Amino acid sequence: MAIQRKKITVVGAGFTGATTAFLAAQKELGDVVLLDIPQLENPTKGKALDMLEASPVQGFDSNIVGTSNYDDTANSDIVIITAGIARKPGMSRDDLVNTNAGIVRSVCDNVKRTSPNSIVIILSNPVDAMTYVAYEALGFPKERVIGQSGVLDTARYCTFIAQELNVSVEDVRGFVLGGHGDDMVPLVRYSNVGGIPIEKLIPADRIEAIVQRTRTGGGEIVNLLGNGSAYYAPAASLVQMAEAIIKDKKRIIPAIALLQGEYGYDNLFMGVPTLLGGEGIEKIFELELLPEEKTALDKSADSVRNVIKVVSA
Numbered sequence: 597m598a599i600q601r602k603k604i605t606v607v608g609a610g611f612t613g614a615t616t617a618f619l620a621a622q623k624e625l626g627d628v629v630l631l632d633i634p635q636l637e638n639p640t641k642g643k644a645l646d647m648l649e650a651s652p653v654q655g656f657d658s659n660i661v662g663t664s665n666y667d668d669t670a671n672s673d674i675v676i677i678t679a680g681i682a683r684k685p686g687m688s689r690d691d692l693v694n695t696n697a698g699i700v701r702s703v704c705d706n707v708k709r710t711s712p713n714s715i716v717i718i719l720s721n722p723v724d725a726m727t728y729v730a731y732e733a734l735g736f737p738k739e740r741v742i743g744q745s746g747v748l749d750t751a752r753y754c755t756f757i758a759q760e761l762n763v764s765v766e767d768v769r770g771f772v773l774g775g776h777g778d779d780m781v782p783l784v785r786y787s788n789v790g791g792i793p794i795e796k797l798i799p800a801d802r803i804e805a806i807v808q809r810t811r812t813g814g815g816e817i818v819n820l821l822g823n824g825s826a827y828y829a830p831a832a833s834l835v836q837m838a839e840a841i842i843k844d845k846k847r848i849i850p851a852i853a854l855l856q857g858e859y860g861y862d863n864l865f866m867g868v869p870t871l872l873g874g875e876g877i878e879k880i881f882e883l884e885l886l887p888e889e890k891t892a893l894d895k896s897a898d899s900v901r902n903v904i905k906v907v908s909a
């Protein structure tokens with residue numbers, strides 16, 4: 597019997613979407629369909645063809661097509677949603693909420709029709725609220741609606757720790773809990789380098805500086821770019837999540853999940869450590885938090901709730 601390649605659709609062929617498509621193809625995760633609005637059909641086809649023409653040089657056999665027609669995305673295994681507007685200097689992610697909620701809803705109506713069995717990963721900001729919007733619009737089981745924030749936030753955190761100690765990023769472990777906003781919660785107590793707790797290696801004031809820089813890491817890039825937001829690290833993060841699902845790797849990865857009692861929150865989408873495998877979110881890990889950690893997480897949860905209120909009103 598012929599082996600069926602996996603099919604990955606990336607909705608939104610802008611900076612994050614195009615980069616994600618290329619990275620996913622380079623890793624041969626499956627065949628990639630890149631979709632944008634009809635007004636951008638030719639540029640989307642052009643980007644996809646350009647990527648495909650890199651395949652003999654890079655040595656990958658994934659197919660990549662560009663389209664504006666959801667029929668071409670039919671029966672995708674994974675759909676990654678990057679559609680929407682990005683912020684500019686002076687804006688918060690929450691300023692995007694109304695515009696992007698409309699876009700994510702309309703994208704999800706199409707995904708529901710054409711790829712009813714897919715696992716959907718949402719990137720569009722404000723991403724915790726957009727994951728809620730997608731969940732409502734798709735009507736899929738909660739395991740199959742996942743938001744991306746924790747891989748990226750953790751990657752930034754680990755980058756800064758590795759820089760501080762001048763050690764390999766490969767030996768740095770940690771993770772970030774909470775909403776994808778300036779009050780996210782990097783968990784210092786669970787962070788280590790080669791198994792050594794970072795509190796034994798980095799002075800407290802420097803750890804605090806790293807935590808703060810992580811929280812505002814997206815804004816740092818927005819200010820440097822001047823006309824858009826980060827896309828290389830976000831795309832790499834999406835591809836790590838897609839790979840965990842496609843290869844059923846059962847990785848422990850922080851992701852935005854629907855919380856129904858976990859950490860004391862009900863019906864809230866927020867970043868928590870999850871087990872990602874072939875079924876999507878196969879488990880949520882609930883850690884015991886110190887009172888100050890729980891207070892910080894409550895603050896982040898309140899911020900997420902306030903944004904979700906805007907889109908559920």
Ligand SMILES: NC(=O)C1=CN([C@@H]2O[C@H](COP(=O)(O)OP(=O)(O)OC[C@H]3O[C@@H](n4cnc5c(N)ncnc54)[C@H](O)[C@@H]3O)[C@@H](O)[C@H]2O)C=CC1
Nearest residue numbers: 608609610611612632633679680681682719720721723830
């Ligand atoms: N959750 C996270 O960690 C991150 C989230 N983001 C968010 O991802 C989103 C995309 O960012 P970029 O790719 O940099 O923006 P971009 O502006 O480069 O690309 C967005 C693309 O979406 C397309 N689009 C708009 N409406 C659409 C629709 N109805 N159907 C299909 N495509 C549609 C646009 O035409 C555009 O090509 C933004 O909301 C940004 O804030 C970006 C980085 C990290």
Ligand SMILES: O=C([O-])CC(=O)C(=O)O
Nearest residue numbers: 683689721814815825826
């Ligand atoms: O900062 C932004 O607007 C984009 C984003 O979510 C990030 O890079 O963390």
